[in-house]
Structures are given as structure tokens and as C-alpha cells.
Amino acid sequence: MWQEDRHQRIRAILATLGRVSTERIMAELGVSRETVRRDLVDLEALGELRRVHGGATHPADEAPITERSHTRVKAKRSIARAATALVKSGQIIFIDAGTTTSILAEELARLGNLTVITNSIDVAQKMRAASDKGEASNEVILLGGSVSDRALATVGGTTVAEIQRYHADLALLSPVAIDHRHGATSFDHAETEVARAMVTNAERVVILADYSKLGQCSRIAFCPVNRVDTLVTNRNGAETAALRALRKKLPKVILA
Structure with missing residues (x-):
């Protein structure tokens, strides 16, 4: 051939x-x-x-989550800590599934008096473990649905319907990519529907994305750039054209 x-x-x-x-x-x-x-x-x-x-x-797809969990860990940790500083006691928070949000859960678990609503089994376990140890007291709601074949997370119509029952103060989401034209995008349809529902039912949207995702576009948009309230990224992307373009469209960018 x-x-x-x-x-x-x-x-x-x-x-x-x-x-x-x-x-x-x-x-x-x-x-x-x-x-x-x-x-x-x-x-x-x-x-x-x-x-x-x-x-x-x-x-435009992501590597398997088992591979991604070992990449850019330091950058993701910095992003997670910066995003945690945006969270206030008493808030209701949506968190989607991903390696960055998994690390975010470890940081948020130290706080108290939060209601965390998530489709990520890993996020729920990490938040719950801290409460069980008496380190913090948070309510953790794991959304129902079918378990994804891409990650330990629930997806599907049941998950989306459950999200629509809540109104959150913040949605903390980690997409496959974000750029100034298409906003936040992801590859998988089921995961995208979950993220889109969280955007719709949240007062404010915070996007967590390391520098490798800036200026990129995956196949399905779920959050237009004018709906993003804050982008948290790491300093490696500070001088890139992609971040400069995003700064012109976004109300707030935090470099971790």
C-alpha cells in the first residue's frame, strides 16, 4: 500500500x-x-x-486521563491554588471532571462551609475524605448518571437534568482548550453537555486552563468567551499572543 x-x-x-x-x-x-x-x-x-x-x-482530543494526571502537575497545582482563593465560605460550586479540577478538590477540601456539586467521582472522594477526617466540613453532592468510559465521572441526560435543579455561585471548569473566538471547548460530547449545563446554571464561570490550552480550539464549544468571568492560567503563557487576545475579551485573568 x-x-x-x-x-x-x-x-x-x-x-x-x-x-x-x-x-x-x-x-x-x-x-x-x-x-x-x-x-x-x-x-x-x-x-x-x-x-x-x-x-x-x-x-483536538485529550490524552487518556491516566496520562494527563502526570503532566504539568506543578502548573495545575498553582492554578488550583489561585482558583481556590476565589472561593468564599457558604458558596455553592459546580466542578466538572478533569486532572486540574481533581487537584483543585485537594485545595478546596481545606476550606469549610461549601456545597460542592460535581460529576467527578475523584473530586467527590477527595472533598468527602477531608470532611471524614474532620479537616473541614463541606457538603458534597455527586451527580447521578452513567459512568463515562473516558474518566471516573458521570455523564448523560440524568446528569444534565440533575444540574438543572441547582443554581450555583461559581462553576469551576477545566476545558480541553480556550481561545478568544470560540471560548471554552472540549472534545467529548457527553462531557461537554455537562459543562454547558453547569455554565447555564452558575452565576459566575471560572475557567482553569494551563498555558498549553490557550489559543487552542477543540471540536465542541460549551462556554462563549463573553460568559467567562475569570480565566486562571499559569505564568508560562503570560507573553503569548493567545493570552493577549484573551485578555482583550475577558474581564479578569489570573496568572498563577
Whole structure:
């Protein structure tokens, strides 16, 4: 099979699945692992996919959460601490699922008198653990729904319907990407519907995004830029054109 034919087949598989393993490509194309590796390197250089451990994803998709949990941890911790400073006692807070919001939960767990409403099982466990130890007293509400196959989180119509029962002071959300034109975007439809419902039912929206997400756009928008009240990012993105463009549109940007 010619190289361009292989590339076309890989593009078609990714367009259908969004994520594909090296073994799946080898089986579909009948080629060696080394040939697949070269093709993925070539297509990544063209911006048509992103290589991850064991295969490739659509360029706007995220790596598996198990991989992301070990990347940019220091930056995420700084962002989480800065976002925690925005939270006041007595507030009702929406938090979505993600590696940044998981770290955020560790910081928020030290506070007290909060009502945290989340679809993230990890966030709920971390908030609850602190209350059980007597470190803080917070009410934690884990939203019902189907468990996502992408993360330990609930998604689906039941989750969205439950969100609509509440009105929160803050929605603390971590998207796949944010830019000055499309606002906050994510890749997965079910996760996006949850985030969009939280935006709709919150008084204020705080977006937590490390510098790698600035100026990027994933496939589904869930929060227009004029609905974002505060962007919390890290200092690595301070001088980028992407952040300069966002500063012109956003009321508040915090560099952690």
C-alpha cells in the first residue's frame, strides 16, 4: 500500500473513532508497527493527529486521563491554588471532571462551609475524605448518571437534568482548550453537555486552563468567551499572543 493511501486510511479511522491504537492500524492496513510509527509521525507533523501512548488521537482530543494526571502537575497545582482563593465560605460550586479540577478538590477540601456539586467521582472522594477526617466540613453532592468510559465521572441526560435543579455561585471548569473566538471547548460530547449545563446554571464561570490550552480550539464549544468571568492560567503563557487576545475579551485573568 502506498504511503498516501495509508495516510488516507488512518485519517478515515480517526474521523470515525476519534482515537485509535497502533494495533488497530496495523490490522486494518496490514503493515508493520514501524510503518505505522512513521506514518503517525508524518501525520502529527502535518497537524492531523496527536500521538499518544499506544496509538493516536484526533488533534483536538485529550490524552487518556491516566496520562494527563502526570503532566504539568506543578502548573495545575498553582492554578488550583489561585482558583481556590476565589472561593468564599457558604458558596455553592459546580466542578466538572478533569486532572486540574481533581487537584483543585485537594485545595478546596481545606476550606469549610461549601456545597460542592460535581460529576467527578475523584473530586467527590477527595472533598468527602477531608470532611471524614474532620479537616473541614463541606457538603458534597455527586451527580447521578452513567459512568463515562473516558474518566471516573458521570455523564448523560440524568446528569444534565440533575444540574438543572441547582443554581450555583461559581462553576469551576477545566476545558480541553480556550481561545478568544470560540471560548471554552472540549472534545467529548457527553462531557461537554455537562459543562454547558453547569455554565447555564452558575452565576459566575471560572475557567482553569494551563498555558498549553490557550489559543487552542477543540471540536465542541460549551462556554462563549463573553460568559467567562475569570480565566486562571499559569505564568508560562503570560507573553503569548493567545493570552493577549484573551485578555482583550475577558474581564479578569489570573496568572498563577
